[in-house]
Amino acid sequence: MSTIGKGGGDPALRLRDVEIRFGAIRALSDISLTVPEGSLCGLVGPNGAGKTTTLRIIATDLVADFGEVEVLGCSLPREATKLRPSIGYMPETAAVYAELTLAEYLSFFAAFHALRREARERAVETAMELVRIRHMADRRLEGLSRGEQQRVLLARALIHDPRLLILDEPASGLDPQGRVELRELLRLLNERGKTVLISSHILSDLEDLCTHIVLIDRGRVVFQGRQSEIMERNLNRYRIRIEALEGLEAAEQIIAAHRRAQLVEHDRGALVAAMPADPAMAHELLQSLIDGGVAVTNFARTSASLEEIYLRLLEVDE
Amino acid sequence: MTTYVQMLLVRWFRRPWGAGALWAMAIVPGVITAVIQIHDATVANPLGFRLETILYSTTALAVGLVAFSLFVLVEEEKSDGRGRALRVAGVDGAPLAAAMVIFGCLISTAFTVLGIGASAVVTTAVGGVSAA
Numbered sequence: 001m002s003t004i005g006k007g008g009g010d011p012a013l014r015l016r017d018v019e020i021r022f023g024a025i026r027a028l029s030d031i032s033l034t035v036p037e038g039s040l041c042g043l044v045g046p047n048g049a050g051k052t053t054t055l056r057i058i059a060t061d062l063v064a065d066f067g068e069v070e071v072l073g074c075s076l077p078r079e080a081t082k083l084r085p086s087i088g089y090m091p092e093t094a095a096v097y098a099e100l101t102l103a104e105y106l107s108f109f110a111a112f113h114a115l116r117r118e119a120r121e122r123a124v125e126t127a128m129e130l131v132r133i134r135h136m137a138d139r140r141l142e143g144l145s146r147g148e149q150q151r152v153l154l155a156r157a158l159i160h161d162p163r164l165l166i167l168d169e170p171a172s173g174l175d176p177q178g179r180v181e182l183r184e185l186l187r188l189l190n191e192r193g194k195t196v197l198i199s200s201h202i203l204s205d206l207e208d209l210c211t212h213i214v215l216i217d218r219g220r221v222v223f224q225g226r227q228s229e230i231m232e233r234n235l236n237r238y239r240i241r242i243e244a245l246e247g248l249e250a251a252e253q254i255i256a257a258h259r260r261a262q263l264v265e266h267d268r269g270a271l272v273a274a275m276p277a278d279p280a281m282a283h284e285l286l287q288s289l290i291d292g293g294v295a296v297t298n299f300a301r302t303s304a305s306l307e308e309i310y311l312r313l314l315e316v317d318e
Numbered sequence: 319m320t321t322y323v324q325m326l327l328v329r330w331f332r333r334p335w336g337a338g339a340l341w342a343m344a345i346v347p348g349v350i351t352a353v354i355q356i357h358d359a360t361v362a363n364p365l366g367f368r369l370e371t372i373l374y375s376t377t378a379l380a381v382g383l384v385a386f387s388l389f390v391l392v393e394e395e396k397s398d399g400r401g402r403a404l405r406v407a408g409v410d411g412a413p414l415a416a417a418m419v420i421f422g423c424l425i426s427t428a429f430t431v432l433g434i435g436a437s438a439v440v441t442t443a444v445g446g447v448s449a450a
Contacts, residue, residue, distance in 0.1 A: 059406050081408065089406040095399030099332035100325070111321040112407040156403065 011070075012037040012164055012195040013058055018067030020053060027053045028219045031067070035197060035212065037163075040190040042210035042227075043199040044310060050219040051199040052092055052168055058197065059089040059166045072164055085113060088157035092168035092199075095156075096149050098142030102133060105141060105152065106159055113160035127155040131185065146173030154182075158189075165189065167198045171205055183209050207306040215313055223313055230309055238277050240285070241302050243270045247294035254285075254292045261285055264308075272302070322409050326391060335387055346380060385419040 011034045018031040028050045035041045043051050056062040058071055060080040069076040074083035097105060106127055110120040128134040131151045136144070141152065150173050157165060167186075171179050183205060190196050190211075200206055206213065213230050215223040223230060242251055251271055255263045261275040275281055286299050392415035395401045404411060 056402065059402075061402050061405050084406060084408050087406065089403065091399035091402040093399035093402075095403045097325075097329055097400065099329040104328065108321060108325045109403075109407055112404075112409050153399075153403075 010037050011035060012039070013071040013197070014068070015054070015058070015070075016068040018054075018057065018064045018069060020057065020062065020064050020066075026219060028057075028064070031216070031219070031221055033214055033221055033224050035195065035214075037072075037195050038190070038193060039211045040186065040196045040209060041198070041212040041214060042206035043197060043214050043216060044201075044203060044206060045199075045216035045222075046314070048218075049216045051216055054216065055089075055166050055168050055197065055199060059087060060084060061089070085160060086163045088160065088162035088165045090153045090157040090165075090167045090170055092172070094149065095153055096141040096144070098140065101138050101140055102128070102144075102152060103137040106155060109156050110159045115160065123159050123161070127158045130158060131155040132181065147175055147178050150174055151178070154185075163194060165194055165196045165198075167196065169199055169201065171200055171202050179205055203306045203310055213306070215310060217314055227306075230306070238275050238282055239264065239302050239308075240273045240275065240282065241267070241270055241298065241300050242273060242289065242294075242296065243298035244289075245295035245297055247289075247292070250292050251289055251294045251296075254288050254294070258285055258288065270298070319409075322404075322411070326388070330388060330391055333387070333391075385423065388419055389415055 014034045016032050018028055019026065020028045031050070031054060043054065045051050053062065057064050057069055057076070060071075060076060060083060063077045071083055072086050074080070076083065100108070103124060106124040107120055110123045115123055125134075128137060131154050133148070133151050133155060136148065136152075141149065144152065150170060154167070154170060157167065165186075170186075171182055174182060179202070186196055186198065186209060198206070198210070207227070210227050213223070213225065213227050214221060215230075242248075242255075244251060248269070248271060252263060255261050255271065255273050258275070260281060261273045264272045264274045266272075273285070275285065282301075286296065289296050289299075392411045395404070396411060401411065
């Protein structure tokens with residue numbers, strides 16, 4: 001079993017050879033991962049990869065057919081009851097009650113977590129303030145937009161001040177400002193010592209946010225490690241952005257004819273090429289461009305986005 | 319469990335069919351009972367047996383409606399995010415659904431008894447007035 005967060009804290013959760021089937025479909029096969037306590041871990045993968053199933057097992061909502069699951073020192077499913085007060089779970093699918101007001105909804109869930117009346121009122125206020133939905137306290141949940149509902153769900157997951165937050169696509173339905181606020185909030189919660197496990201398709205959000213990444217594809221872990229590690233994996237490749245006053249078409253042909261360089265994308269009047277991390281080879285490409293009559297104004301190395309690395313890892317996996 | 323029952327009742331009462339079921343459960347049998355009793359007390363009643371049949375049928379229908387609406391309420395959340403959130407919060411709706419059905423039946427019975435009692439009071443009063 002590989003371990004993420006080498007040198008990190010104690011594991012908040014550990015899955016070993018976990019497998020689960022839904023009828024004839026094997027949703028997860030031999031998933032093994034470890035997430036250190038205090039980390040902010042992103043779970044990424046294409047649709048149907050097994051992210052939600054993994055999160056549901058960790059959140060005690062599903063029981064694995066095989067393998068070992070240990071969350072915050074509790075062995076699942078045996079110690080699920082003991083674990084539940086320490087985890088906050090936000091499911092991917094809608095989970096609000098249209099008939100209730102926001103304050104009622106949060107208060108009921110605070111009561112489920114055995115908070116007494118005064119503590120419950122305090123918890124509701126704190127959660128609403130934290131997620132910035134105080135102004136909606138008396139509104140019925142049926143009238144809320146998807147983005148507002150996502151905030152409500154996050155507030156509910158936080159209502160009992162859990163140690164581990166399990167968030168399934170929390171940014172889904174949020175507008176750009178909402179996503180920025182969510183990132184800030186999750187960072188804040190993480191700084192306060194909460195371990196956060198988050199799945200998302202919006203990889204640029206995770207890139208700015210997560211300390212660790214787990215990549216899942218077709219029910220298997222393809223990569224797990226610190227985000228810096230996954231980015232370093234890309235250091236054996238240069239990604240070069242080329243801008244020119246004129247001659248971009250010629251530049252395109254020169255790159256295509258180059259023995260090791262590849263054209264990756266056109267980006268707002270510039271070209272982006274990928275090539276092995278070899279300074280001599282980069283110099284050679286620049287020289288070829290100048291010799292070919294391309295009026296180069298910028299020839300700069302840029303870093304690949306998490307999304308590009310993610311797609312490359314999936315390609316390698318296939 | 320108490321909290322879940324509270325939440326379920328709040329949700330149920332705020333649903334149009336929840337209120338409708340309550341109406342059917344509490345008011346219809348009571349009104350029919352009162353009509354029968356008043357009718358019996360004041361006029362000869364050749365249709366009494368049929369009215370009684372209607373009363374029992376309506377009561378049974380109301381209880382069934384309540385049981386079904388509560389069952390739907392719990393069942394519809396079981397497989398979506400609401401059910402997941404509940405289970406992770408330590409609440410399992412399945413046994414509570416059964417409890418709520420029983421609760422609904424008890425409430426229905428109580429309202430019916432109240433209806434019969436009220437109509438008996440009315441009947442006595444009307445009979446008293448007639449005798450006088």
